[in-house]
Amino acid sequence: MIKQVRICGFGGQGIVLAGVILGHAGILDGKYAAQSSSYGAEARGSACKSEVVISDGWIDYPHVLKADILIAMSQPAYNKYCCDVVPEHGVIFHDEELVTPNPQIALSHFPVPATQRALQIFDNRLVANTVLLAAVVSVTGIVTPDSLKLALDKTLDGRHLEANKKAVDVGFQLGSIVKKH
């Protein structure tokens, strides 16, 4: 089994961090994981993508060729990468507020109100990435929920950790609702 995940948006949304946490969760599941990212020289605001490949064994080519899962957190990023998804079984998760899907893309779309919930519950849009990631994990099972939480523990510390742990629970809940649709 090899799964390719592409997370995209703009700098400052935690796109890279979401990839790091997902990849880390992968290795905690005993898998092999490769995570990479691409961004401009500016620390904030420019286009940003993060890629995670999770496999049962060594990964020859560590970047995403065609995504099994696309996670889009901005409209420009969605527009750029929505065609680069495996046609047969690929799925797209997107922030419900920030991205309007292209009706011509005949793939399963999962709108997740991540930014909206992040603002509503935490008054902090910075945890939207975690909400969205947890929803993806909940729906696809790409990593186990326990590993996702453990990966947060190993990647974050202090007040960020507490907020993100709660954000994971919100994401799991959203995921279970999305799944029922």
Next chain:
Amino acid sequence: MRSLVAHIEINQAWCKGCQICVEICSRGVLGYATDVSDKGFRPIIVEKIEDCTGCIMCELMCPDLAITVEKVEK
């Protein structure tokens, strides 16, 4: 009663004949030899040791560390 007098040793192998020592000595203790060394200058010699006060300015100002001034027993 013991008394000390100065003794000046010049390391001719190191001296480059810049003459700073000759000029700096207010008592004219040092001077030049009449012959010319194989390096092309007149070697520095001690001319009037009896006038030396042992101020060691010649030693301190020698760029070639070629002068040693010592006080010895008479």
Next chain:
Amino acid sequence: MSKHLYKYLRTEVFPTPFCSGCGHGILMGAILRAIDELGYDMDGMLFVSGIGCGAWIPSPHFAADTLHVTHGRPVAFATGAKLFKPSLKVVVISGDGDIASIGGNHLIHAARRDIDLTIICANNGIYGMTGGQVAASTPLGMRTSTTPDGNRERPFDLCKLVEAAGGTYVSRYSVHQVKPLIRSIQRGLEHTGLSFIEVLSPCPTQFGRRNVSGTAFEMLQTLKEDCVSRQKAETMGSEELKYKIVTGEFVTS
């Protein structure tokens, strides 16, 4: 007693390669006398120098660890050695071109760090080894091989530069002030933090023959006339001081 200093030297490499009457030899003696009077063990000392006449003062002459490095970089090399082995007494001895021109950035950052180094800058106001080109320390109006009509660029005041960058012991002496110079080198060596001692050292070959007539001693005399002590300078007007070099201790914190 020059002979008493021979134990600090690799006597087999003598006489020195310096030109007849070069002030760097006087400085060499002053440094060794300072070390001798302090009773330092040369085995615990490291001398770092760059490229140029001044850089040859410690290497190969001193019987101690010496690191003779690329042009302009001795302060940076010294920084690494000192940080890794703080027990070493690390002394940089190099010329004005080396320390203050090509290596100026390392100098100001060493001062900013206030790292425990002693930097002795043998300033002869010219690039001696390469044939007498103008330096960042050449006084206004002086003729060099690249300023045949006289230097039009103002020279650096190295002591002010190091003081502004944060050096905690800063002084300037000429080699003709040999006794205060030795005392100042001792203070620099004993100082904890960055000590910078600028030493004015005549270059009879490259500087002298283009700008002053006469012997090495006459050059020393000219230098003596150009220098005024810090105390005296405080009583003088700026017009009077225009062509003077102020000597003494500037920072002793």
Next chain:
Amino acid sequence: MGYRKIRGVTPPGQYFLQGDEACAEGAVAAGCRFFAGYPITPASEVMEHIVRRFKDCDGVFVQMEDEIGSIAAMIGASWAGAKPMTSTSGPGLSLMMENIGYAAMTETPLVIVDIQRAGPSTGQATRPGSGDMLQVKYGSHGDYEIIALSPWSVQEIYDMTIRAFNLAERFRVPVFVLSDEGVGHLRENVTVEQEVTVFERDKAPGQPPFHTDEPGGVPPMPCFGDGEKLLVTGSTHDPFGYRKTQVSEVHERLVSRLVGKIRNRADEIVDTDSYFLDDGPDVLLVAYGITARAALSAAKVLRDEGQKVGLLRLRTIWPFPERVVVESAQKCKEVVVPELNQGQICREIERLLDRDVISLPQTNGETMKPTKIIEFVRERAVTQP
């Protein structure tokens, strides 16, 4: 002195690390306790990570005023007994070049990590490239040899950094971990073992630090502060470090030894890896760094299609794996070199083989995709039956 096994600083286990971080971990494991550096994308994470790790093992870190100062400080520290490292990328490497020559001349062990980005000049700071392949070898003036290793994964940058320190100490030479943004910013599984094999310097008091009677041998390296009264100089010097800048035989002997100690020991240093070479493939891919992963991926796809394609991966770049390249290419019809530059290593291979070598260059600031190699080989197969 010599090789010995020590207990690593990092607890053994599985980690999920970025290439830059794994490099820093490898350095600490190998005994690196001095780091001087200057910030530069995409290499800064090596520096940031080692600062944190030095807290646990009393390492000395200094952020210098520029890359010139960084490598100078490393050389000073190396002679004071440290195993020093710095990390940089193309623009910083260019600034370091003069003192890399100094380190080669004075036989100073150093490890320089070059996380290559797309150049020339400032180029694309956040994008991968392999444009420094020849610069690390030839960038400083005069004749000298260095060692350069090229990792393709995060595990390998960890392992190779340890090896880089051992080779630097063993041969008294600057060693480059010649990586790229693709590996430096990649995060992958890393297995850290309990035991690490390290090489410790032979100080040999009283012995000449710049000569050995052994042909092509490596002299012992004493240390500042041990009462050895060392004379270290970048000028031409005799066995004890005395400058002999006017003696032609001394210069000839010194430069020959600096070059010979690496060239004559190439077999001990060179390390390669091969895939599908047993049946004498028609097409030989020669690749290194992150690009070798695309090449392996491509080779597998092409093999499935029935094409006889093999891969030779260069884990050592300098000294160049000449013997292995010549042997591997012998039975192949075509040699193809995919790389993130305009054919730097391709040209080196062409120099060795008495025939045309096909360059597959890419300099767009992206890692090469397997599809590029696959399509290229398919096309050649059609046009050249």
